[in-house]
Amino acid sequence: MRIGVLTGGGDCPGLNAVIRAVVRTSEVRYGSAVVGFLDGWRGLLEDRRIHLAADDRNDRLLAKGGTMLGTARTHPDKLRAGLDQIRQTLDDNGIDVLIPIGGEGTLTAASWLADEGVPVVGVPKTIDNDIDCTDVTFGFDTALTVATDAIDRLHSTAESHQRVMLVEVMGRHAGWIALHSGIASGAHMILIPEQPFDVEEVCRLVKRRFQRGDSHFICVVAEGAKPKEGTFSMAQGGLDEFGHERFTGVAQQLAIEIERRINKEVRTTVLGHVQRGGKPTPYDRVLATRFGVNAADAAHNGDTGMMVSLQGPNIGLVPIGEATKELKLVPQNRYEDAAAFFG
Numbered sequence: 001m002r003i004g005v006l007t008g009g010g011d012c013p014g015l016n017a018v019i020r021a022v023v024r025t026s027e028v029r030y031g032s033a034v035v036g037f038l039d040g041w042r043g044l045l046e047d048r049r050i051h052l053a054a055d056d057r058n059d060r061l062l063a064k065g066g067t068m069l070g071t072a073r074t075h076p077d078k079l080r081a082g083l084d085q086i087r088q089t090l091d092d093n094g095i096d097v098l099i100p101i102g103g104e105g106t107l108t109a110a111s112w113l114a115d116e117g118v119p120v121v122g123v124p125k126t127i128d129n130d131i132d133c134t135d136v137t138f139g140f141d142t143a144l145t146v147a148t149d150a151i152d153r154l155h156s157t158a159e160s161h162q163r164v165m166l167v168e169v170m171g172r173h174a175g176w177i178a179l180h181s182g183i184a185s186g187a188h189m190i191l192i193p194e195q196p197f198d199v200e201e202v203c204r205l206v207k208r209r210f211q212r213g214d215s216h217f218i219c220v221v222a223e224g225a226k227p228k229e230g231t232f233s234m235a236q237g238g239l240d241e242f243g244h245e246r247f248t249g250v251a252q253q254l255a256i257e258i259e260r261r262i263n264k265e266v267r268t269t270v271l272g273h274v275q276r277g278g279k280p281t282p283y284d285r286v287l288a289t290r291f292g293v294n295a296a297d298a299a300h301n302g303d304t305g306m307m308v309s310l311q312g313p314n315i316g317l318v319p320i321g322e323a324t325k326e327l328k329l330v331p332q333n334r335y336e337d338a339a340a341f342f343g
């Protein structure tokens with residue numbers, strides 16, 4: 001058999017560990033060859049690829065951040081218009097099954113290809129942890145570890161200066177990184193996209209905390225968090241060339257609003273891509289490896305149109321179409337648990 005593999009969307013710690021496991025399992029367990037397409041779907045459209053072998057270089061991928069195949073975004077319309085070219089590339093390279101590793105966008109494209117009769121096995125990645133039908137995605141634990149460490153550090157400087165500190169973390173549609181890093185670091189407020197916030201309430205909690213004699217206030221803000229309608233207006237960034245909302249910096253704008261309303265000194269830290277770079281944690285290395293081994297097994301067993309997923313202690317398979325119907329958002333009750341520590 002010949003297996004194709006690609007990485008799509010934003011990079012994520014653990015992508016290389018999946019590639020390594022797909023290559024190792026396909027070659028050693030099944031005697032199959034693996035072709036890696038470069039820069040996401042673009043590599044398929046342009047037939048740019050490399051041969052991957054279960055050699056020393058492959059072995060060393062386990063703990064490396066980023067993706068050795070490169071990744072890119074391509075407008076969905078352009079991708080859909082290139083179906084014939086994709087089929088041609090797969091044919092020319094003798095690919096029997098394609099393994100796309102990516103977030104909800106890459107997996108939506110994989111589901112579309114599966115509907116078009118292309119054999120695919122999807123692997124979910126994202127630091128945002130917002131893919132449905134899997135308990136967790138690899139990359140999340142690494143991002144959470146980075147964010148928690150950063151917020152732990154901000155406590156001492158905030159305390160020393162009696163400041164309000166806003167920490168903006170990633171989380172475009174879902175607030176998992178904000179929720180978990182906020183809980184893990186003992187933040188005093190967490191703002192997530194799923195729960196529009198009231199700036200008045202944030203100010204009330206800040207004031208109450210300082211009146212009580214506490215010396216600092218740490219608020220974790222997901223980049224996709226939005227104010228409740230009519231409470232305060234944020235700058236609009238429109239859409240980027242791939243159709244994604246362009247963020248305008250919610251934490252910075254909230255900081256200015258808090259200072260204006262209650263005259264407290266506020267500082268903002270935006271963690272940005274630091275959360276996505278570098279080595280995966282041991283947890284992510286293990287999950288990514290298990291996903292890769294099971295994706296290769298599924299490809300060789302003819303279980304196509306499926307996505308590997310973590311289900312309790314086991315790795316299972318779910319139809320990609322099911323997993324991409326909706327995003328896995330933070331449920332209300334999970335936010336309420338965290339809210340016990342707000343203020």
Ligand SMILES: Nc1ncnc2c1ncn2[C@@H]1O[C@H](COP(=O)(O)OP(=O)(O)OP(=O)(O)O)[C@@H](O)[C@H]1O
Nearest residue numbers: 008009010073074076079102103104105106109126
């Ligand atoms: N609805 C869609 N139909 C067809 N292709 C799509 C669709 N949505 C996304 N894609 C393709 O998948 C690519 C990756 O999607 P996207 O940029 O959303 O990243 P992702 O895989 O969701 O990862 P991230 O978590 O970084 O967003 C897009 O650039 C596009 O080529």
Ligand SMILES: O=P(O)(O)OC[C@H]1O[C@](O)(CO)[C@@H](O)[C@@H]1O
Nearest residue numbers: 010011126127128170171172276
């Ligand atoms: O800067 P980029 O690579 O376009 O990606 C940013 C987005 O990717 C994510 O990290 C998901 O991978 C989001 O949290 C973030 O909004």
Ligand SMILES: [Mg+2]
Nearest residue numbers: 009103104105
């Ligand atoms: Mg996406």
